[in-house]
Amino acid sequence: MNKKILSWCLFDFANSSYSAVIAAVIFPVYYANVIVGNETGLGDLWWGRAIALSMAVVALTSPLLGGIADYAKIRKRLLFLYTLLCVASVSSFYFLHKGMVMEGFALIVIANIGMEGGLVFYNSFLPEIAEPAHQGRVSAWGFGVGYAGSVFSLLLALFLINKGLITGVWPMVALFFGIFSIPAFLSLPKDSRNGSRIHRAAMDGLRYTWKTLKKISANKEQRKFLGAYLIYEDGVNTVIVFSGIFAATTLKFNPEELISMYLIVQMTALIGAFLTARPTDYWGPKKVVLMSLCLWIIVSVAAFFVHDKGHFFIIACIAGLGLGTVQAASRAFYTQFIPQGQESEYFGVYSFVGKSSAVIGPLIFGFISSTFGSQRPAILSVALFFIVGLIIIYTVKGGGPNVMKKQEV
Known part of the structure; x- marks a missing residue:
């Protein structure tokens, strides 16, 4: 090095x-x-x-x-x-x-x-x-x-x-x-x-960037994928931004417990990315993204009902698996749309959409929490991002197995 x-x-x-x-x-x-x-x-x-x-x-x-x-x-x-x-x-x-x-x-x-x-x-x-x-x-x-x-x-x-x-x-x-x-x-x-x-x-x-956006928007499937990614990634970012506050405020986590939870999530995210690396190639990234979004929906709903710290640790571990999985599989899905030699400009747009996906979710979470005086309905609202993203992704054509693609070539 x-x-x-x-x-x-x-x-x-x-x-x-x-x-x-x-x-x-x-x-x-x-x-x-x-x-x-x-x-x-x-x-x-x-x-x-x-x-x-x-x-x-x-x-x-x-x-x-x-x-x-x-x-x-x-x-x-x-x-x-x-x-x-x-x-x-x-x-x-x-x-x-x-x-x-x-x-x-x-x-x-x-x-x-x-x-x-x-x-x-x-x-x-x-x-x-x-x-x-x-x-x-x-x-x-x-x-x-x-x-x-x-x-x-x-x-x-x-x-x-x-x-x-x-x-x-x-x-x-x-x-x-x-x-x-x-x-x-x-x-x-x-x-x-x-x-x-x-x-x-x-x-x-x-x-x-505008030229690349126009080029991508002309392709219906790419447009649908990026729209879905914008929505469900907003849900993921909202969970990341507010999970610590939720644990400390609603479940009364102390600093040691918060740090332990964060480290566990990081480890399970790594595990999730590695565990789904092979399925992403053999099953196709679309199936893996759909599975991970189902996992995120379960996590959001379960967090609404949880009252025990131990149970929340388990939910956090599952969320970590979903975090590593959805990020790795989404990137693999998107690469299937990219023409050879245009990786930089296409990933520039992907990064732009990713940065845009941390705006609406935090606003909605904060608004609902302050309106109801409770974080539980706010955490439940995050599930809507995953549900809408899942429905749109399901309609996107593509995301098939990479292994098959290589064999056909």
């Missing part, structure tokens, strides 16, 4: 501290229950708004950012600026206290834009640091190193919480992210001096 690849993987190690501690496990509960107060679902409402707004901004600007990354050739500088924006915002969480709803809202929106927006530039380095034949394994290395970063940062957070220093968790994450991202800024390829001007590059990226 050369220095560039190692530094790229270390950036995944660094930003996973944000994904685990800030976006998924600790800070959502702290913001909803402590900063806002979640007795009547108001914390859910504000957290849903923050996630929805930040992801909407990222989704709408991602074609522009992609164009800047590809054509202006200043992605390293922009990756640094977005990382700095995220790190500075997270470190400012230290000054938040009960009642600072708008200040916390603004900071999490800015932090999430910095994190998610920076990933556009981070991902664009992969083709430059790894040969095509090695990109899959390098991507997997980054994922594995990122998982280690999640575990390590959560253990550090748990140590601080047990010492009664929960407000110290936020500067810890900022330092963790900042320090372990330094190798990337030192070793990744430098920016080119002969790129287009930023505004022209941004417009080139927008035109490129």
Whole structure:
């Protein structure tokens, strides 16, 4: 492993501290229950708004950012600026206290834009640091190193919480992210001096994305697939965003239990992805996606009725299996629509749809929770995303076995 690849993987190690501690496990509960107060679902409402707004901004600007990354050739500088924006915002969480709803809202929106927006530039380095034949394994290395970063940062957070220093968790994450991202800024390829001007590059990226969207929308089956993916992935993202808050608020999970649940979900997601790798090729990704959506429907309905922590741990394990399965099988399904040699532009649209699928669900969850004063009807509403997605996917032609395709060729 050369220095560039190692530094790229270390950036995944660094930003996973944000994904685990800030976006998924600790800070959502702290913001909803402590900063806002979640007795009547108001914390859910504000957290849903923050996630929805930040992801909407990222989704709408991602074609522009992609164009800047590809054509202006200043992605390293922009990756640094977005990382700095995220790190500075997270470190400012230290000054938040009960009642600072708008200040916390603004900071999490800015932090999430910095994190998610920076990933556009981070991902664009992969083709430059790894040969095509090695990109899959390098991507997997980054994922594995990122998982280690999640575990390590959560253990550090748990140590601080047990010492009664929960407000110290936020500067810890900022330092963790900042320090372990330094190798990337030192070793990744430098920016080119002969790129287009930023505004022209941004417009080139927008035109490129629009052209690809028009091309895909002309194909009925691709259009239906992406529509279904947008809907059911919104359900998946809503579960990810609110599962920690639901466990802490409704089931009274303590920080140790929340972290244990998160780690178990991560492990079962890996297991699910590996277990369904062969069936995806032999049965076809469509069948696997349909099966995983049925699993998600069961999980959503079961969570509505659960009152016992042990039972919720079991549901979380099943959800983890569904998480790894639906993400891997969806990507495999989509690849069957992609003409040879057009992988980059088609996956650019796939990524754009994926980022757009974290807007409506969090808003609906927060609205229902605050309206009913309970998270149970809100978690049940998520099942509708999976049901609608399942119905649409069922009508999509394609998604057959990959093995048969290879044999016919």
